[in-house]
Amino acid sequence: DGGITQSPKYLFRKEGQNVTLSCEQNLNHDAMYWYRQDPGQGLRLIYYSQIVNDFQKGDIAEGYSVSREKKESFPLTVTSAQKNPTAFYLCASSINVDQNEQFFGPGTRLTVL
Amino acid sequence: QKEVEQDPGPLSVPEGAIVSLNCTYSNSAFQYFMWYRQYSRKGPELLMYTYSSGNKEDGRFTAQVDKSSKYISLFIRDSQPSDSATYLCAMCQGAQKLVFGQGTRLTINP
Numbered sequence: 161d162g163g164i165t166q167s168p169k170y171l172f173r174k175e176g177q178n179v180t181l182s183c184e185q186n187l188n189h190d191a192m193y194w195y196r197q198d199p200g201q202g203l204r205l206i207y208y209s210q211i212v213n214d215f216q217k218g219d220i221a222e223g224y225s226v227s228r229e230k231k232e233s234f235p236l237t238v239t240s241a242q243k244n245p246t247a248f249y250l251c252a253s254s255i256n257v258d259q260n261e262q263f264f265g266p267g268t269r270l271t272v273l
Numbered sequence: 274q275k276e277v278e279q280d281p282g283p284l285s286v287p288e289g290a291i292v293s294l295n296c297t298y299s300n301s302a303f304q305y306f307m308w309y310r311q312y313s314r315k316g317p318e319l320l321m322y323t324y325s326s327g328n329k330e331d332g333r334f335t336a337q338v339d340k341s342s343k344y345i346s347l348f349i350r351d352s353q354p355s356d357s358a359t360y361l362c363a364m365c366q367g368a369q370k371l372v373f374g375q376g377t378r379l380t381i382n383p
Contacts, residue, residue: 164316200281202361202373203317218370250316258368260305264316 163187164265166251171270173238173245181236181268183251189263190256192234196220197248197267206249209234210257238270246272276300279362279374288383292349296362296374299343303364303372306338308347311359311376320360321347352381 164185173179185192191210195203205218209228223242228234238245248269252262279296286292294308305324309317321336323329323345329336335348345364349356362374 166316200375202277202279202375203363203371204373205370208370248314252316260365260368260371261307261319261322262371263319264309266316267314269314 164251164253164263166249166265166268168268169266171268173270173272175272176240178237178239179270181238181249181251181270183234183236183265184232185234185251185253185265186232187253187263188231189253190231191254191259192228193252193254193262194218194224194226194234194236195250195252197250203250206236208257245270274299276372277362277364277374280377281375283378283380285380285382286352288352288354288381290352290381292352292356292379292381294347294349294360294362294377294379296345296364297343298345298364298372300366300372301340301343302366304367305365306336306345307363307371308334308336309361309363311361313358317361354381354383357381 167182193208194206207226209215225237250267251265254262277298308321311317326340333350337346357380359376359378361376363371365371
């Protein structure tokens with residue numbers, strides 16, 4: 161099955177801890193994206209990557225970090241510097257950054273206790 | 274003012290009704306328009322993709338873009354309970370990043 165997988169589905173974290181969310185795709189897409197979804201606010205772009213070993217900040221990158229060491233993988237780290245990390249996190253991919261049809265993974269719900 | 278405005282609802286209609294979902298936007302450079310459907314606690318799935326003005330039909334779904342009014346719509350005919358979800362509009366200008374609406378929560382009552 162081709163698609164995007166995210167793990168875990170639910171994640172709980174204590175304040176002050178860093179946590180890494182996984183995103184893997186087997187669609188052979190070059191571009192990958194991380195969004196955050198909060199109730200009533202739609203999706204906001206955190207980071208995106210056009211190719212391996214390259215990534216750019218989105219609209220709300222503060223308190224987050226990413227890496228893109230492999231084409232298939234784009235993990236997101238939520239650091240302790242993120243002031244309000246409880247949210248639903250969505251990973252997406254597209255063929256490349258010029259092809260704007262984005263396909264989403266199932267999401268990870270992060271709750272900070 | 275947000276770049277893309279979407280009425281969050283909730284919108285509740287009886288089964289079989291025609292549903293109209295709408296978004297307005299302020300950036301006249303937007304050229305690509307999308308509608309995503311998102312079931313509760315799931316990722317959004319792409320429903321419709323249109324370029325520039327006009328209509329596009331896919332089964333019970335019709336997407337309409339009016340660039341002169343900066344207004345897009347999604348119509349659902351013969352609505353079914355399985356259509357109950359949040360619908361997100363999204364748009365962009367070429368290779369620029371997607372801008373999403375807040376999403377409209379829709380419930381179809383049997």
